[in-house]
């Protein structure tokens with residue numbers, strides 16, 4: 001049921017039959033947990049010695065790339081097709097997951113419901129979850145005071161920090177109990193009257209939510225969580241992994257790099273000038289930010305979904321930075337192929353995510369990875385729930401020295 005191709009399970013007929021369902025997320029989860037616990041028990045008792053692959057020296061010295069060594073329930077990443085959440089690709093989610101009232105994009109609540117339970121929530125269930133989160137969303141006064149005294153040093157409670165850092169002194173709107181999670185977030189950031197930015201953030205946060213288990217932020221949460229550290233500690237560790245330029249920070253780096261390119265090539269954007277800038281970047285020994293991937297071998301479907309968002313809005317297509325991102329995509333894969341190093345010459349999600357935020361006036365690059373961090377909590381915390389429900393053990397892979405590897409090869 002959770003394997004690829006599960007689309008049938010989520011077919012329109014199925015979701016229509018579920019229209020009347022008004023379960024809470026806890027009730028929906030309670031239904032799934034015993035079945036999953038049984039599935040794990042059977043795997044352990046009936047198949048514990050089954051072989052899933054071999055471990056090569058390349059796996060060990062190459063950052064465990066390609067090694068099948070983690071259990072992760074909510075999503076599976078295919079090198080060619082990209083991410084699927086319980087079998088649903090991004091376009092399936094766009095068709096099936098409830099949006100906000102008056103909106104079209106996937107919202108965090110419906111994505112979280114899918115990630116956690118493996119089921120598409122009904123409209124009523126989604127609204128109920130939005131309300132539950134909004135009702136729990138107010139900060140107690142003592143936390144507000146604490147955060148106000150720590151300011152940007154505390155990597156949490158993202159909207160308040162944004163306002164404190166970039167618009168100090170301006171009052172922050174209270175949580176609106178009738179709005180979805182991201183609607184409230186954008187409102188508190190100070191952009192609540194921008195419907196298009198709100199929709200973009202809904203899509204952005206939904207599709208950055210999970211990318212199976214092996215990426216650096218998800219894996220960090222899982223590792224730290226496996227020591228039974230609490231979810232806040234486990235997820236804050238993940239944010240430090242996300243903050244590296246080869247992972248989440250790349251979304252900031254891309255925009256900085258594209259704007260440097262714009263400065264250098266001037267008003268007349270041509271493929272030749274972009275190529276020249278790409279070569280200059282590569283020859284200086286830097287990576288092209290937003291391109292390449294540890295698993296994907298095709299353009300990232302999340303990149304495509306964000307591009308489609310731009311294509312549906314003519315005012316975005318007129319924006320020079322957005323045009324530059326698009327034109328870079330037209331030439332960068334060929335340049336990277338000619339350069340010959342990266343296994344994947346195509347764009348990942350970070351190649352485009354920041355330019356739309358910039359267009360809508362959220363121009364503080366340093367904040368972009370925080371938004372990614374707000375999103376990635378959906379998948380990382382889902383897996384922590386499963387790790388606890390299934391009683392998964394502390395993670396402790398075996399390491400080998402180079403001498404030990406050589407000895408094993410000789411034997």
Ligand SMILES: CC(=O)SCCNC(=O)CCNC(=O)[C@H](O)C(C)(C)COP(=O)(O)OP(=O)(O)OC[C@H]1O[C@@H](n2cnc3c(N)ncnc32)[C@H](O)[C@@H]1OP(=O)(O)O
Nearest residue numbers: 246247248250287288289290291292293294341342343348
């Ligand atoms: C949400 C996300 O985290 S998506 C990823 C965001 N990160 C980026 O966009 C940064 C740019 N990209 C990269 O640095 C890489 O492609 C990564 C980190 C994403 C993946 O790294 P790997 O799995 O090691 O990629 P791969 O196996 O293709 O690397 C092989 C070689 O190609 C190089 N390479 C990979 N991507 C690029 C790139 N975009 N530009 C130039 N060279 C690259 C690697 O540095 C490596 O060079 P080396 O042999 O001299 O060490």
Ligand SMILES: O=C([O-])CC(=O)C(=O)O
Nearest residue numbers: 211214215216294295348
């Ligand atoms: O899958 C990865 O390694 C990196 C990535 O795209 C993500 O974490 O969203």
